[in-house]
Amino acid sequence: MKINDISFSYQANHQNIIDHLSYEIKPNSITAFVGPNGSGKTTLLRILARELVPSNGNVILSNQSIDSYSAKEYAQKVAIVHQHNPLYEDISVIDLVRFGQTPYGSIFNSADDKTILPILEYFELASLQNRSMLSLSGGQQQRVWLAMALAQQPEYLLLDEPTTYLDLHFQDSLMKLIKQLNSDFKISIVMILHDLNQALHFSQQAVIMNHGKIVDSGDPAVVLTAETLKHVFQINADVIDIDHGKFILQLP
Amino acid sequence: MNKHPAWAYSITGLMLLITIIIALFVGASSFSFSTGIHALTSGQPATVLNTLLTIRLSRIVAALISGALLSVAGALFQSALRNPIADPSILGISAGADLFMLLGGILLPSLFLTKLIFALIGGLLAFTALIVFQTKVNTYRLVLIGIAINAILVSIKQVFTPSTGSSSAVSLTTTTWATTSILLILGIIALMVALLVAPLSNYLKIGDQQLQTLGLAVNKIKTGLLLLGVCLTCFVTANVGILPFLGIIVPHLSRSIVGNDYRQVIPFSIIAGALIMLIADTIGRTVVVPAEIPAAALLTIVGGPYLIYILTRKGAYHEN
16 A cells, blocks of 8 residues: 555645655555654544545555545455444444445345354454443454454554553453454554554554654664654653563653 | 344234224224124124224224334434434424425315325425534434424414414324325335335444445435435325324334344334334224324323433433
8 A cells, every 4th residue: 555645634725634645555564653643643544544535645555546446345455443433323243243244245135154253253252242232341342343344354454543442451452463463364454553662562664653744664663762752752751672672661 | 132023023913913903893983893793794784894994994004004104214213313312203304294285285285196295395305404404413413403393394384274273184083095095005115115224224323434444325325214214204294194202112112122133123113113003093092982082192192201211211322
């Protein structure tokens, strides 16, 4: 997926939220976008999901501009799990995951459970498949939304702050699951993270954004430095090396 | 999420059958059950047979189909507007249809299907007014706007008909086979469409952004379901007038019995809506004979408190 010189503003003649940004997302990689609030991360993700249309530039997927795909074709290639996933009425776990198969069939046909059941197993949701979504914990619900996205069998999975609202245990297990998804299904993961240590440990590429532009990108262990963090986030931090690897420690 | 629809359908179906039999044999013209059976089997006495087949059966069929249509219309509105109390009768659709039927009666009194055509125009105009506001406010404010539109339309009608107040020119008491058969044919077609599109209502349980990522045209789905709901409501209003609250009571009751899957909620609402409407009408025309209590009044007496119950129930009314 290649992002070519895109710009976006929510209102005409206002400051660009995304300002002439270019970047190539490597296939089968895990890419983490980090940056302060308002830096344009979520807007960029929404452009990649085709929820917003850039005022300038384009995004190329498999040698084709993303706006040239039909809605159904694009849904077979790119899935997104938002930070907030509203549920207006209760639904069973399996019925929600079945929605992920919509791009492959008719809206009036039931999904093929031969595809759905292994996905439920994979996400350890098989025993919960008939449970109502509203009876699940936040961590379990997030796994169901991820399972629905996987049922789309996408090439790219976009995740907007997937660990928000989760406690430390669920954050850790979800990040491990995302890493596993990438290696087991060869899906490219593009995610927005606020926790810089998660970006350091779970991504192969880190993209640091500020004011709608990319400040730096590359191996997270290389680009997430104390100097960059001070410049972008205006925080004093130290990157320490211990047995388990590098850690970012925010200093008072 | 495991409910037992087979039991629920059987019991409700049986209750419906019993209610139809009771409704057929009770009423202002009093005769014994055996006389009624004799009239149905032998055709004698002719007056009893006429009462059963021409007067009561047409009214029963009209009540059944009206109850089914309004209940399904409510379920469609609730899913498309994502609001548990959205219902065409309180959002002004029925009132719009009713007002335009009056105008139709004045402008083109002799045209075939005048009432139906003008009811559809009125319902669609009220719906358009609602949709104009839909983009500007959240779904909860939209319901309040719908209530205001309803009040405005009811009052406009009162201005045009100062002597008769707001009561409809048509009601279940005015049904004949001529009106009932039109309602029956249109109703059955519309209900079949509703059963076919029931899975779409399930999709609307999740957010617009989530639906877009599945490649679905969200606005088309919502508008299609709402337009179907408007048609169902206008068919009823044109033939038997405004019947409030059924569209709220029945889908809510159905969800508590067969679960939240619209592939169950809609078929169950058809049976339960028909049952509740027929019970209301039968009580209304038998408790104070020879006078009648309008079914609309009975539905309001039961439906009003039920609406309050839905609104005050913990967790039932959450904003997303």
